[in-house]
Amino acid sequence: MIFFVRDTLQIGPSGSSFTAAFFILAFLLMLPQHLFQRLYKPNIILLNMGLGFLLVTVYYFFFLNYNGKSATDAGYLIFIFVFIALLLHIPNDVKDTLVLVLFLYSLFCNITLVYSLLTDPNWSPGMRAAVSFSIDNARPGGNPHMTARNGVICLVSAVVLMPRFSGVLMKLFLFFSALFSIAVVVLSVAKSSYLGIGLMCFCYFVFRFRFLSALGSVGRFFTYRNIFMLILGFLAIRYFLSLYSNVLDILINYWGNFENKIMDVVFTALGVKLSATANIDYSAMGRVNGFEEFLETFYSRDALMGRGFKSVYLDIPLLESFVAEGIAGFIFFASFNVFLLIYAIREIRRGTNSLTTFLAFFAVSMSILLLTGGQPTEIAFWFPYAVFIRFLGVKYLDSYSNRGISQTQALSN
Numbered sequence: 001m002i003f004f005v006r007d008t009l010q011i012g013p014s015g016s017s018f019t020a021a022f023f024i025l026a027f028l029l030m031l032p033q034h035l036f037q038r039l040y041k042p043n044i045i046l047l048n049m050g051l052g053f054l055l056v057t058v059y060y061f062f063f064l065n066y067n068g069k070s071a072t073d074a075g076y077l078i079f080i081f082v083f084i085a086l087l088l089h090i091p092n093d094v095k096d097t098l099v100l101v102l103f104l105y106s107l108f109c110n111i112t113l114v115y116s117l118l119t120d121p122n123w124s125p126g127m128r129a130a131v132s133f134s135i136d137n138a139r140p141g142g143n144p145h146m147t148a149r150n151g152v153i154c155l156v157s158a159v160v161l162m163p164r165f166s167g168v169l170m171k172l173f174l175f176f177s178a179l180f181s182i183a184v185v186v187l188s189v190a191k192s193s194y195l196g197i198g199l200m201c202f203c204y205f206v207f208r209f210r211f212l213s214a215l216g217s218v219g220r221f222f223t224y225r226n227i228f229m230l231i232l233g234f235l236a237i238r239y240f241l242s243l244y245s246n247v248l249d250i251l252i253n254y255w256g257n258f259e260n261k262i263m264d265v266v267f268t269a270l271g272v273k274l275s276a277t278a279n280i281d282y283s284a285m286g287r288v289n290g291f292e293e294f295l296e297t298f299y300s301r302d303a304l305m306g307r308g309f310k311s312v313y314l315d316i317p318l319l320e321s322f323v324a325e326g327i328a329g330f331i332f333f334a335s336f337n338v339f340l341l342i343y344a345i346r347e348i349r350r351g352t353n354s355l356t357t358f359l360a361f362f363a364v365s366m367s368i369l370l371l372t373g374g375q376p377t378e379i380a381f382w383f384p385y386a387v388f389i390r391f392l393g394v395k396y397l398d399s400y401s402n403r404g405i406s407q408t409q410a411l412s413n
Contacts, residue, residue: 004112004131016072023079032089039088043393045339047084050382050389053321053332054080057377060309060325067310073377080382087390095355095391099157102358106154107177110184113147125250126257129187145373146380148190152197152365155181160358168229176233186254192372196365203364207348287372290314297323310375317369317376324376333376336385341367343393359392 002022005011058077061069116131117123128144158178162171185193241248293314297303306326314320318337322330340363347360366384374380 004109004116016075020075020079027079027082027086030086030089032086035089040090040092040390041394042088042390043343043388046336046343046385046389046393049332049336049339050084050385053325053329053336053376054382056325056329056332057309060306060329064305065309067308073310076379077377080379080386083383084386084389087386090390095353099160099354099358102153103157103161103174103177106150106157106181109150110154110181113150113184125246126253128189129184144188145190145192148185148188148193149380151181151184151188152193153362154178155185155197156200156361156365157358160354160361164354172229172233176237183251186251189254189257192368193365195372196368199368200361200364203345203348203361207345208351287315290316290319294319294323303327310377313375315373316371317374317378317381318371321376329376337367337370340385340388340392343388347392356392359388363388363392 002019054077061073061077113129113131117129123129128147130144130147155178158174158181162174165171165174182197185197291314293312294316297307302323304326306322306324306329309324311324312320314323318330318334321333325333344360344363347356348364351357362384366381369381
C-alpha cells in the first residue's frame with residue numbers, strides 16, 4: 001500500500017521518510033486508551049526468544065557495528081519494539097474480525113498492483129510483477145517478494161474464511177479471490193512463495209486433511225443451487241479468457257520460466273543437469289557462497305561472537321544470524337523459529353479459530369524464507385513475527401472446550 005501511494009500515485013516525497021511516516025501513523029492509530037495499564041498475554045516462549053534475539057541485535061548495533069550506525073536500521077529496530085508493545089494492548093476478540101480485514105486489505109493491494117502494472121510504461125508481460133520504486137537509484141522492477149507475500153496473505157485468508165460463510169455468492173467471491181491471488185504470486189516469479197504455498201499444502205494434507213470429512217463436505221456442496229452458481233462462475237471465467245486469451249498464455253509462460261529456474265537452481269547447487277537448457281543460477285550461486293561463508297566463520301575465531309551487525313549479506317537468514325551475531329544470536333533466532341513451527345503445526349492440526357489457523361499456515365509459508373532470502377533483522381520478518389508472538393500458541397485462544405476460558409484475561413502493570 002505504501003509503495004502504491006508513493007510510487008504509483010506519486011503522493012508524498014520519495015524515500016524512506018515517507019515509509020516511516022506511514023508506520024508512525026499506523027502506530028498512532030493503534031494507541032489504546034489503556035496504554036500500559038492493561039496488557040494481554042502473548043506466547044511467552046516466543047516472546048522471550050524473540051526479545052532475546054532483538055536485544056542481542058541492539059547490542060551488536062551499538063557495540064559490534066563496523067558498517068556505521070544507520071538511522072534506517074535504528075528506526076526499524078525502534079518500530080519493531082513499538083509494534084510488539086502495541087500488540088500487547090490488542091484485545092483477544094480481534095480474532096473474530098482480523099482475518100476478514102487482512103483479506104480485504106490484501107485483496108485491495110492485489111488490485112492496486114494490477115493497476116500499477118497497467119499504468120507502468122516500463123512493465124511488460126514476462127517481467128516480474130511489482131510496483132516500481134520512484135526512489136532515485138532504486139533497483140528497476142520494484143520488490144516482487146512483497147507482491148508475492150501479499151498474494152499469499154490474500155490466498156490463505158480467503159481459504160480460511162470460506163467455512164465462515166454459508167452463502168454461495170460469498171464462497172464464490174472468496175474462491176475467485178484465491179485464484180486471483182495465485183495469479184499474482186505466479187506473476188511475481190518469487191520462488192520462495194511458490195515453495196511456501198507447496199509447503200502449506202503439504203502440511204494441510206499431512207496434519208489437517210480427513211478423507212471422510214472431505215467426502216461429506218463435497219456431498220453437501222453439490223446441491224442444485226451450488227452447481228448452478230458454480231457453472232455461472234466458470235462461464236464467467238471462460239468469457240473473460242475469450243476476451244483476454246493472452247492472460248492464460250502469459251500465466252503458462254510464467255510457470256514455464258519457473259520450471260526452468262528450478263532446473264537452474266538444482267544444477268547450480270548439486271551439479272545435476274536435469275534439463276538440456278539448465279544453466280548457472282546466480283541467485284542460487286550467491287546462497288552457495290553464503291553457505292561457504294558460514295562454514296568459514298564456523299571454523300574461525302569469529303564463531304563465538306560473530307562478525308558484527310550486518311557485516312555480511314548471505315541471503316540465508318538462519319545462517320546469517322550465526323555469521324553476524326555469533327552463537328547467542330543464532331540460538332535465539334533458530335529457537336524462535338523452531339518453536340514457531342511447532343506451534344504452527346499444532347494449530348494446523350487443531351484449527352482452533354480463523355485467526356490462529358491463518359497465522360499457522362502463514363508461518364509455515366514464511367519458514368521457507370529462512371533459507372531463501374532476506375536478513376534476520378529485517379522488519380519484513382519481525383512485523384509478522386510480532387503478530388505470531390501475540391496470537392499464535394496462546395492458551396486462551398487455543399481452548400476449544402465448552403468451559404469457555406475468558407477472552408478478557410490480561411496482565412496489569
